[in-house]
Amino acid sequence: MKKLMLTNEAVARGAYEAGVKVVSSYPGTPSTEITEFAAKYPEIYCEWAPNEKVAVEVAIGASIGGGRALACMKHVGVNVAADPLFTAAYTGVNAGLVIAVADDPAMHSSQNEQDSRFYARAAHIPMLEPADSQEAIEFMKLAYRISEEYDTPVFFRLTTRIAHSQSFVVTSEREERPLKEYKKDAMKYVMMPAMARARHLAVEAREARLASDVNRMGVNRAEIRSSKLGIVCSGAVYQYVKEATDASVFKLGIVYPLPMEAIRKFAEQVDELMVIEELEPFFEDQLKANGIACHGKEIFGRQGEYSVAFIREKLYGIPSPKSTLTLPARPPVMCAGCPHRGVFYILNKLRLAVSGDIGCYTLGALAPLNALDTCICMGASVGVSHGFDKVGSPAAKKMVSVIGDSTFIHSGITGIINAVYNQSDITCIILDNSITGMTGHQDNPATGRTIKGEPAYKLNLEALLKSCGVGSVRVVDAYDLVELERVIKEEVERPGVSAIIARRPCALLNKKYPPALHIEQEKCMKCKSCLRIGCPAIESIEGGVRINPELCVACGVCETLCKFGAIVG
Amino acid sequence: MLDILIVGVGGQGTLLASRILGAYAERKGMDCKLSEVHGMSQRGGSVVTHVRIGRSVLSPLVSEGEADYILAFERLEALRWSHYLKKDGILLINDQIILPMPVITGAQSYPADITEKLTAEGRNYRLVQGLTLAAEAGNTKAVNVVMLGVLFKMIGETEESAIQALEVSVPAKLLEINRKALALGYRA
Numbered sequence: 001m002k003k004l005m006l007t008n009e010a011v012a013r014g015a016y017e018a019g020v021k022v023v024s025s026y027p028g029t030p031s032t033e034i035t036e037f038a039a040k041y042p043e044i045y046c047e048w049a050p051n052e053k054v055a056v057e058v059a060i061g062a063s064i065g066g067g068r069a070l071a072c073m074k075h076v077g078v079n080v081a082a083d084p085l086f087t088a089a090y091t092g093v094n095a096g097l098v099i100a101v102a103d104d105p106a107m108h109s110s111q112n113e114q115d116s117r118f119y120a121r122a123a124h125i126p127m128l129e130p131a132d133s134q135e136a137i138e139f140m141k142l143a144y145r146i147s148e149e150y151d152t153p154v155f156f157r158l159t160t161r162i163a164h165s166q167s168f169v170v171t172s173e174r175e176e177r178p179l180k181e182y183k184k185d186a187m188k189y190v191m192m193p194a195m196a197r198a199r200h201l202a203v204e205a206r207e208a209r210l211a212s213d214v215n216r217m218g219v220n221r222a223e224i225r226s227s228k229l230g231i232v233c234s235g236a237v238y239q240y241v242k243e244a245t246d247a248s249v250f251k252l253g254i255v256y257p258l259p260m261e262a263i264r265k266f267a268e269q270v271d272e273l274m275v276i277e278e279l280e281p282f283f284e285d286q287l288k289a290n291g292i293a294c295h296g297k298e299i300f301g302r303q304g305e306y307s308v309a310f311i312r313e314k315l316y317g318i319p320s321p322k323s324t325l326t327l328p329a330r331p332p333v334m335c336a337g338c339p340h341r342g343v344f345y346i347l348n349k350l351r352l353a354v355s356g357d358i359g360c361y362t363l364g365a366l367a368p369l370n371a372l373d374t375c376i377c378m379g380a381s382v383g384v385s386h387g388f389d390k391v392g393s394p395a396a397k398k399m400v401s402v403i404g405d406s407t408f409i410h411s412g413i414t415g416i417i418n419a420v421y422n423q424s425d426i427t428c429i430i431l432d433n434s435i436t437g438m439t440g441h442q443d444n445p446a447t448g449r450t451i452k453g454e455p456a457y458k459l460n461l462e463a464l465l466k467s468c469g470v471g472s473v474r475v476v477d478a479y480d481l482v483e484l485e486r487v488i489k490e491e492v493e494r495p496g497v498s499a500i501i502a503r504r505p506c507a508l509l510n511k512k513y514p515p516a517l518h519i520e521q522e523k524c525m526k527c528k529s530c531l532r533i534g535c536p537a538i539e540s541i542e543g544g545v546r547i548n549p550e551l552c553v554a555c556g557v558c559e560t561l562c563k564f565g566a567i568v569g
Numbered sequence: 570m571l572d573i574l575i576v577g578v579g580g581q582g583t584l585l586a587s588r589i590l591g592a593y594a595e596r597k598g599m600d601c602k603l604s605e606v607h608g609m610s611q612r613g614g615s616v617v618t619h620v621r622i623g624r625s626v627l628s629p630l631v632s633e634g635e636a637d638y639i640l641a642f643e644r645l646e647a648l649r650w651s652h653y654l655k656k657d658g659i660l661l662i663n664d665q666i667i668l669p670m671p672v673i674t675g676a677q678s679y680p681a682d683i684t685e686k687l688t689a690e691g692r693n694y695r696l697v698q699g700l701t702l703a704a705e706a707g708n709t710k711a712v713n714v715v716m717l718g719v720l721f722k723m724i725g726e727t728e729e730s731a732i733q734a735l736e737v738s739v740p741a742k743l744l745e746i747n748r749k750a751l752a753l754g755y756r757a
Binding site: 002003004006029030032033108109132161162164165166167168236239240242243307308309320321322323325327328329330331332333334335360363366367368438440528531532534536538539540550 | 578579588591592594595600601602603604605606607612613614615626627628629630632633634635645646648649650651652653668669670671672673674675676677678679680686709
């Protein structure tokens with residue numbers, strides 16, 4: 001029976017049908033739901049790892065140990081996982097190993113627009129890319145067949161528009177696969193120079209065989225519609241091209257290595273060959289290097305997402321309607337009751353420089369809090385503030401780093417160890433909201449629950465920081481602004497490495513809120529200082545301020561702020 | 570092809586609305602694609618969900634100037650996305666204002682003349698008292714389903730057919746309220 005399915009769910013379904021035994025991932029938009037859906041199958045062992053590197057290492061172990069394995073991440077997660085991946089390309093696999101990676105053209109929820117296809121080429125790992133949910137299921141099964149037949153890890157690439165769209169699928173039964181026998185084989189699995197030299201030859205031979213075989217694989221196909229123009233494309237762009245044009249299309253299901261001979265044959269059947277691909281000219285440069293005349297990037301550019309209208313406009317000069325109005329923007333905001341809000345209010349009030357990190361709290365950079373100075377990548381906040389200290393920047397004297405609980409575990413902890421070891425003078429605030437928030441509430445090692453909701457050891461952040469040698473570790477209720485201000489002042493003054501854990505669960509975790517607060521208009525002096533915390537529940541109205549009872553969760557942060565006692569429960 | 574854009578503010582239930590339309594397409598035996606927004610834009614930001622129903626759907630996105638209907642759950646969002654509407658398309662607007670942060674802080678002001686601007690753009694629009702009807706149904710969060718009720722009536726679908734799509738999409742304990750919301754929208 002046909003049913004609508006989110007592509008990320010279809011990736012999980014494909015893994016299930018392929019008999020996958022282990023899934024290990026770190027959440028990251030737009031990849032998160034793959035692992036969440038995989039966790040619903042009792043036949044699959046599924047976990048959240050502390051970061052993408054660990055996730056890939058677990059998947060490598062499961063594969064060498066004899067069971068099909070999957071690790072999922074967003075594009076920037078591959079940067080973290082690149083180390084094991086490049087060498088897993090050398091060892092190859094025992095049972096199939098697939099790495100799902102979701103790119104985010106247009107940066108709906110990311111800090112950069114990197115193109116993960118380059119990892120396939122750099123690491124010599126084949127990469128598949130589906131164009132809808134049904135292909136996601138089929139391609140996952142193909143990915144495992146390729147992985148085992150060619151003895152290689154396989155990348156499975158998605159982009160936001162494919163990962164987060166739903167289309168119809170027909171599902172099949174799971175093919176249960178007994179564990180493959182594990183045989184000790186140091187020449188294959190112990191990568192030291194002597195063994196790795198031999199394996200490097202194997203990698204080259206494998207890639208040559210694959211580069212030839214992909215010309216005959218059905219997932220790479222020519223669809224001849226016109227002899228004038230031929231377009232090479234993949235993924236979401238394939239759908240746009242089919243709808244926007246009547247050109248012939250070469251659809252790539254395997255985006256690395258490229259089926260050069262099949263594309264050359266296709267090129268001979270059309271007068272003009274174009275490549276339409278989002279982000280970098282990955283296909284185009286390779287085709288040109290192989291002497292296949294083509295163009296595209298000079299018209300379409302490297303920025304953002306494409307669409308049917310965009311392709312029509314660039315290709316045929318048909319303008320698409322655009323909004324001509326200047327309207328107030330509606331950026332995402334920290335929720336009413338968000339425990340991060342008060343912390344940023346105090347940091348702003350104390351005029352501290354703040355090295356930020358990746359999570360909901362990155363929103364502290366926006367008006368009216370305007371609290372962040374930097375945001376680079378997962379875990380960077382700690383290292384950045386240490387760098388400020390060591391270069392002798394005057395800003396370092398009044399600086400803190402802020403990092404969430406999950407991000408701290410992901411890669412902030414190593415920054416802390418470095419800072420202590422190298423005698424830094426920094427203050428790190430861990431915004432512990434007891435969940436991985438931005439990606440939609442995933443458990444992590446500090447929540448005391450696994451992805452399947454089972455009880456787990458709850459990582460003790462205080463004890464961990466102390467054992468790293470952090471001189472002062474303080475815990476503060478993130479709603480208690482008075483205490484927060486006092487502790488932050490003290491710790492910024494204190495020499496050496498200190499840590500403050502600002503603790504309070506994410507406001508969205510607690511569904512039973514006390515009644516909304518309100519403003520006693522006769523006491524309100526219209527000073528509007530309550531508006532400076534940027535709470536979506538506090539609105540500027542004609543002649544004053546009101547609290548929206550639909551949104552207020554009575555966290556009380558604004559209550560502390562009001563000098564006139566006008567905000568009451 | 571039926572191209573529908575559902576726009577609103579993160580948390581207003583655009584996702585559920587699109588999934589009900591997906592269930593509707595499924596029952597009708599039509600092809601369908603839905604494109605959703607997850608992640609950062611869900612935190613109270615401007616959100617858009619694309620729904621395409623037809624014999625064979627390629628792109629999961631509705632193109633600018635091609636939407637048959639836009640369901641706007643908030644007034645300002647109706648104006649923000651109105652250029653997606655095709656010439657004879659219809660904009661269904663929930664008559665509700667949710668202030669964005671730049672307006673809350675007083676940095677910008679909320680446009681007072683939204684319907685005038687839409688008229689000047691030559692848009693066909695209809696204001697729906699979605700919040701009032703949702704409250705009448707028993708939960709102000711059911712604005713999304715009220716708006717779907719209006720849409721189903723407009724595309725000439727029977728109420729039974731709309732309710733069937735609803736039944737497979739919402740949890741049993743919320744079904745009664747949503748059924749009421751759908752009926753109120755259908756008759757609005």
